Amino acid sequence: MSIDSKTIRAVIRGRVQGVSYRAWTKKQADRHGVAGWVRNRPDRTVEALFSGPAEAVETLLAACRRGPFAARVDGIEVSETDAFKGQGFEIRS
Structure with a gap:
């Protein structure tokens, strides 16, 4: 990864399941060119x-603090982690 790249792990708390949060996050990640x-x-x-690029990761994280319309985000725990070796962004079960 280049010097301006960043990888983070985030745990989002609140009403974030059953409100299309994962699908919304994938759309946002694809829009900003973030993998994971x-x-x-x-x-x-x-x-x-x-x-991905540090600025794009930070922009995506800021969007996740708001979430999709039906969500209520109470907080996000963020930690930096090792670089992601995959490509693209996926929804995991």
Whole structure:
């Protein structure tokens, strides 16, 4: 990864399951050219990995703080992680 690239893991809390949050996140990631994945967790949170140009990752993270129309985001825990080795963005189950 180049010096201006960034990879983060985010755990999103609130009303984020059953409101198309994962599909919305994929659309946002594709729009911003960010790779990675998003998945629901058993504890009713959503976990995501975002990797790409630092500015695009930060823009996507800011969008995730708002979420789609039906969601209510109460908070996001963010941690930096190793570079994502895949390509594109996927919804995982």
